[in-house]
Amino acid sequence: MDYQNTQEFALALDEQDTLNKFSEEFLTPQHNGKDIIYLCGNSLGLQPKVAKQYLQDQLNAWEDNAVESWFVGKTSWLNYHEQLTGPLAAIVGAKNTEVSVMNSLTVNLHLLMVSFYKPNNNRFKIIMEAGAFPSDQYAVESQVKFHGLDPADAVIEVAPRPGEATLRTEDIIQAIAKNGDELALVLFSGINYYTGQFFDIAAITRAAHEAGAYAGFDLAHAAGNVPMQLHTWGVDFACWCSYKYMNSGPGGISGIFVHEKHFNDDKLDRFAGWWGYRHDKRFLMAPGFEPEAGAQGWNVSTSPILLMALHKAALDLFEKAGGLPVMRAKSEQLTGYLEFLIEKINAQKGSELFKIITPKDYAARGCQLSVICKTNAKAIFNFLAENGVIGDWREPDVIRMSPVPLYNSFKQVFDAATALSIAAGKFCF
Structure with a gap:
């Protein structure tokens, strides 16, 4: 133009x-x-006007039906989260079954690393971008230490070339190939929080898989901002927050993506909870964890309905906008x-x-x-x-x-x- x-x-x-x-x-x-001229949606999106009504609707349900709201009403709480998966799947380029809504971003990153960071004597290294958001750095460092490893040996950070502010995709690919025999996980942001660089997720994922490693992404600054095709690109897992470009409130609920190719892999560890148990048997209260099919099998805790209501208000605006x-x-x-x-x-x-x-x-x-x-x-x-x-x-x-x-x-x-x-x-x- x-x-x-x-x-x-x-x-x-x-x-x-x-x-x-x-x-x-x-x-x-x-x-x-x-x-004001608000140019800070990268940190916290503005409040949708309808958010108060969506929140009030669930407060009214709590008032009118108390615990029965889990099972009655126009939007019973038991399946409330399922109203969010379709719109989110469209935003990140996934199948509905590959998306779930739960917890907060760094909690979800930890839970997904339980499944997808499985170091052994041969493969134990993680590649990430230098200058990743501190929360990601802390999560990776603590996960590495949890496995008895030294971050100085296990974590490789790819930095821009001297005099440059952003990373070249070929340098990321080269670092992955160079460490391929020892690589367990490639973990990048979708968009770097500091520079605003949108990484080539498809190329990074291909390189990780060619090296025999998993590919995961923190999409905090990408979800609701840029188009993605996580399923088609073959990304193994991803997580994101909802309070930036998706305008779902401070500390709003997080989302996860797990590619369907991992749904039946019983070798993947996970930290389980009642809300991730298979729906048709959940209220039998039986011992022994049987995960729900799809990404919802990674759920842990009961749905926070009030946070989900705020998220739904914002997602409905996305659909209204086209x-x-x-x-x-x-x-x-x-x-x-x-x-x-x-x-x-x-x-x-x-x-x-x-x-x-x-x-x-x-x-x-x-x-x-x-x-x-x-x-x-x-x-x-x-x-x-x-x-x-x-x-x-x-x-x-x-x-x-x-x-x-x-x-x-x-x-x-x-x-x-x-x-x-x-x-x-x-x-x-």
Whole structure:
């Protein structure tokens, strides 16, 4: 698209945007009596207006029926989670039976590593990206130690080349091949939280399998953001949170994916719980764990209905909007426009004051742009916040900005860039 650095152009794009009215489906914080420009969906999505009603419906069920709500009502709690698997399967590119909803992200990562990280004397190493989100680093380190291994020997981190901010796929593939004989697991993010790089999940999975290892992914920043085809790509397992691009509330419930090729593998260990027991025999309370077929066999604890209600409210909006492909088309334009405007600021100031470290290739990124501020970075970030533009700060000098297609407009992107330009005039010398 041939972008233009004018408010009129931004407004014209909004007029053509079929999703433009969806911002009315969300509650936006106020600044000086006006909606803030919220570019922080990479950290916490906005609240859907219908969330209160979905939550109230389940509170009413609790009030009216108490424990009987597990079995009666329009949406009995016993099978409530099954309303979520179809929409989630569409979002991550899976079969319904390959998806389940439970716990929180890092808990699910641990539970899945119980099944898919099975080190032995020959294969014990894990490959992951350097600079993965700390929670993933802590989980992997503790899992390795749990098996009596030294993380210094067992964990291999693939880093960008000197002078580069993001990873090259060929370097990831090479690292996998180099360590193939000792490799037990390749565990990557779908999108790196810091740089916004969308990794080539299909290529990484193929390389892992060629090396004889499992391939798993933390999709915290990818789920609800970029299209994926986990089943077709042959990914072994994945997990994600729901409170970023899926707008399901702070600490919202997590989801998991397990490829159907593993459903009947009785060699996979798992930490079992009553909610993962086969549905048709669950209330017999018999000893000896028999898992439910599919990903639901990895469930452990009783469904947290109130969290699931919030998640359902958000997922219903995804379907109302036409699904991820429709949202992705706008997302690429929004992020592209923000990138264009930042480059215009640099050109006007005669210097690269703001360096975008997120890949330029649309296929290698989602909503997020990570921007290095060359001077007075924190002052610039604070100026934006003080003027109603909410991004996300990452030490030492990066501002993450994520225009989300469901509730951000091209006019908002233009106004955010205008504020950034003013900040550059104030703080960049």
